[in-house]
Amino acid sequence: MSTAPDPVAAAAAAYTDQLASVWSDAPGLWGFLTTVNHKRIAARYILAVVALMFLAGMLALDMRLQLSQPNLNRMDPQLYNESFSLHGSTMLFLVSVPVMEAMAIWLVPLMLGQRNLAFPRLGAFSFWLYLGGVLMLWVPHELGITPDLGWFEYPPLSGPTYSPGHRADIWAQMITFTEVAALAASVNIVATILKMRPPGMTLARMPLFLWAMLITSLMTMVALPAVMLVTSMLIADRLVSTHFFVPAGGGDPVLFQHLFWFFGHPEVYIIFIPATGFVTAIVETFSRRSVFGHTALVLSVISIAVLAFGLWVHHMFAVGLPRLGNDFYTAASMAIAVPAGVQIFCWIATIWSGRPRFATPLLWVAGFIMTFVIGGLSGIMTASAPLDLQLTDTYFIVAHLHYVLIGGAIFPLLGAFCYWYPKATGRMMSERWGVIAFLLIVGGFNLGFFPMHVLGLEGMPRRVYTYGPEMGWGTLNLVATIGSTIAILGGLVFVANAFLSQWWGRPAGANPWGGATLEWAAPSPPPPHNFDHTPVVDSLTPMWTAGGTLNVMDGLGLEKREVLITSVIDAVPQYRQKSPEPSLWPLIAGLAVTMMFVGSIFTPWAIVWGAIPIAASLTMWFWPQRERRPSGPMRGRLR
Amino acid sequence: MRRGLAFLLLLGGCAGQQTPLAPGGEQAASLFTLFGLMMAVTSVFYVLVLGFLGWAAWRARGHWSRGAAPVVEPDDVGLSRSLVVWAALIIAGLFLLVGGSFVAERALASARAREALQVSVTGHQWWWRIQYRDPATGAVVETANELHLPVGRTARIELGAADVIHSFWVPNLSGKLDMIPGRANSVDITPRQLGWFRGQCAEFCGAQHAHMAFSVKVDTPAEFAAWLAAQARPAATPADAAAARGQRVVVGGQCAMCHVIRGTAAGGRAGPDLTHIGSRRTLAAGTLVNTRGGMQGWIAHPQAIKPGTMMPPVALDPADADAVSRYLESLK
Amino acid sequence: MLMCIVDVSLEARNEPAMISRAGSRWGLVLIALSLAGCGKEARTLTADLPQTPPHGRDDPRIPKYQNNAYQIAQGGRYFGWYGCGDCHAAGASGVLDLGDGRWRHGSSFDQVYRVIAHGHPGELAHYGDRIPTEQLWQVTAYVRNLPQVPTDKRRRQDHDAQGEPTGGTWSGAKR
Secondary structure, X not given: OOOOOOXXXXXXXXXXXXXXXXXXXXXXXXXXXXXXXXXXXXXXXXXXXXXXXXXXXXXXXXXXXXXXXXXXXOOOHHHHHHHHHHHXXXXXXXXXXXXXXXXXXXXXXXXXXXXXXXXXXXXXHHHHHHHHHHXXXXXXXXXXXXXXXXXXXXXXXXXXXXXXXXXXXXXXXXXXXXXXXXXXXXHHHHHHHHHOXXXXXXXXXXXXXXXXXXXXXXXXXXXXXXXXXXXXXHHHXXXXXXXXXXXXXXXXXXXXXXXXXXXXXXXXXXXXXXXXXXHHHHHHHHHOEOOOOHHHHHHHHHHHHHHHOOOHHHHOHHHOOOHHHHHHHHHHHHHOHHHHHHHHHHHHHHHHHOOOOOOXXXXXXXXXXXXXXXXXXXXXXXXXXXXHHHHOOEHHHHHHHHHHHHHHHHHHHHHHHHHHHHHHHOEOOOHHHHHHHHHHHHHHHHHHHHHHHXXXXXXXXXXXXXXXXXHOOHHHHHHHHHHHHHHHHHHHHHHHHHHHHHHHOOEOOOOOOOOOOHHHHOOOOOXXXXXXXXXXXXXXXXXXXXXXXXXXXXXXXXXXXXXXXEOOOOOOEEEEEEOOOOOOHHHHHHXXXXXXXXXXXXXXXXXXXXXXXXXXXXXXXXXXXXXXXXXXXOOOOOO | OHXXXXXXXXXXXXXXXXXXXXXXXXHHHHHHHHHHHHHHHHHHHHHHHHHHHHHHHHHOOOOOOOOOOOEOOOOOHHHXXXXXXXXXXXXXHHHHHHHHHHHHHHHXXXXXXXXXXXEEEEEEOOEEEEEEEOOOOOOEEEEEOEEEEEOXXXXXXXXXXXXXXXXXXXXXXXXXXXXXXXXXXXXXXXXXOOEEEEEEOOOOOOOOHHHOEEEEEEEOHHHHHHHHHHHHOOOOOOOOHHHHHHHHHHHHOOHHHOOEOEOEOOXXXXXXXXXXXXXXXXXXXXXXXXXXXXXXXHHHOHHHHOOOOOOOOXXXXXXXXHXXXXXXXXXX | OHHHHHHHHHHHHOOOOOHHHHHHHHHHHHHHOOOOOHHHHOOOOOOXXXXXXXXXXXXXXXXXXXXXXXXXXXXXXXXXXXXXXXXXXXXXXXXXXOOOOXXXXXXXXXXXXXXXXXXXXXXXXXXXXXXXXXXXXXXXXXXXXXXXXXXXXXXXXXXXXXXXXXXXXXXXXXX
């Protein structure tokens, strides 16, 4: 008995194969260098981030070992200062923000039922510049010229007199790399979210993660120019002897602090807000109900973003600025507790009123709530300008910042990783090892960092490479070291689980968790083109309201790469847009920009001469290629 | 509450000399009270959040069934009302904390005594230059790394920085304030408790930021006046041959290029004033106890004690080294 | 390039358990492609202190000072603290101008060192007795580097150092 070939299935398979071949990359190295596939680019970011987290974690372990007892000689002060500078700069500039961008680059087109980002080559370019930033910091480290003045190198310490050589320039220029990369990624994400939503996904029906990424990207575009500006001013002071930050020349060191923290405070919310998007998605799926308070959550994210730009002075309460201003920034800094508290309520309320299943992603959300809220509350304490005079620049702040960054961003990230891993790889991560990693990381982190609150209250300042036995800080420092070591061990277990599950994990279907959003409609792992047809959306939870069959449209081209452009508010289809083919020009432009950035540390003429290769590569990148051919009427057919 | 919070000190030994949890002055006391309010309010909220989460997890036991369809946009009237109550609760809590903060801020600013003692402290890499100004005569008495204050009287400490940004912090007495080149900051301190306290630089200032500490002694007014008068006097003349030899080495050799000993020809201003070095508790900005051996070790091998310090190693033969330490010890 | 390898291993000696320095193994590959003179940036705090003056223009200790940005900067600080900047200020002229590139007593490291330590005119001379040897090395390196420092850079550095003591005077922190 033979089974007759099913003509419908065969036609569908041919359709898929045709799309996949149009959207796939060339094989081998050429494909690697020219790809504009958002999933491949995101994967590179993630691999780089994991490697850097490992390196930064090793630096942290080194420092913790040095501090575990009084007067240890494992590290001399130069090495210790380099370590905390490298650790902080790596984690804040090269890991935290890029990993959120990477998750967005991977997830945004999938959650929108789209085939690629709005500007695919810009996405590739942003990775190459990010890689340039990574190399800008770590290659000099291997050569022995590590920046050693912290992750926010205040002048005059970082000025031409007190910081000889090029260490501070390396730090400053690394920032320029990563900020240009972040701006490129942000522009891409904003354009994609606003103009490439599936038909029917009005702004009111847009999942919270996309709101979070939209707002984060807009914040990035406003905040990051400030840090590029201030680090360029620092390089100018050092290289061409401007007087921005020297009082005798008419400048002011406090100007650096204002400009830096005008970026620095929004930066931490740029790191946190995507995490709120992860948490909402996970809470919704694992509570088996649409998230409670969607509108409140969206408004909370928007108000956090707006407030975030009015708070930076709370990093400068000890500078001696006018007291009335301090009072204003105290009130504004505390006000962030309102939207943050609303978010926490909405998430817990969803779990409370749903039928939650505590798989690893939801465990990470629980760990996030338990940990981040401690960080938020210690933040309320430091938000008070007078009390901050006792707490700032001590280990209380070290505890606070790690609680909010690790608890508030990394824990949701790890949960998101567990959650979307099946979609990305087609395999499930091991639940058992996931729980073990969770317990080690959350338990170890709290054991390691909670004592630091007490250490700060016992007078231990930040950034000290050792302390005397008479201070009485030895016991708590030892506990902190033990806890941190446990957490790092848990991190290794997590990464091993992620790595090994690629081969040994249970195969996952398209929607192993029963998620509500569109990415779960694509196969696991998604083919190069993500979706065969454009989904049409009628609610916030399309996979749940579809009842097994998702409405789709077709009409996008089969012989060439096309994406659908829709209107900003109501997502009405407007036209088909040619999506760029793979190209080497983003890499070449990235190399040209790299050469200019690196050269401008040594001579200002690098800006002039370096502009020429950049102009040439950008010209080639944007050289018009497509013939002006009418694309024809849209043909929408519901299937 | 004071006892309750002070238990935190027990967690790490009873050093107690450099902590905001054992206030010895009015400013630190205001901040300690504010801290207590903060702990109370934030603890309440943490318990509420954790309680809600725990309740949610508890409710979940046995509820999940794999096959059940997810619920889309159910009627959440009860939860919506609770959200409003929760937000109102947060706002009320914040008003309380912002109010407490304002009160503390006013308390810090309130010490405007006309009879404030005028001290100026300048941060150098990595030590503290301390100058007392007599408003009547305009005379300046200089010392280093050890600050004496009279109890019960406000000291207005003018903060300056000679090179990079430092920060002046004596947690038992008051909050910190940065010393920024080009900026005229000042902090008011009104000590209420006699005894020794410790301060430390609280803004990263380079290689030896970790070893930039200073001692603070709060004296009775009479003791303070006596101490200040003694500090104003020029250096003691050497009492014996060893000290005299030490003085010759110090004044005629490398020390005098950077250090001043008033009453001798040693007039360098780059390093700490040594006129009364023998009266100080510690050396090298709180790094070493001031003993003869410590002094010799510091002079001969400063890089071994404080790597990166600007104090150069001074090679002296053993007899000279002994003489120098005896001389400096005698400068009380 | 050889200098870089030597300096990296010097750094490594101070860091027995620095795990991430294991990257130095593959980093040696990068060193082969590196810029020249990364020894310029080395900064060893527990210095191998030269307790003796340079013994000739080929003293192997000289490049560690003359080619090192940290040592030159240290020399600059002591230059101010020992009061050298009072006479040899940025705008000085004639023999007092150390930046003009004219070396009347020889330009090699040991020659300049000898002038500062023993041949410096004036009543406050004999710096060889009054300044520790290590600091003399650093000041010599600074002075020999001065002709390469543009005037605006020197002025910028002087602005930074306005609050520093100079010799026997300190005019107060700039507030």
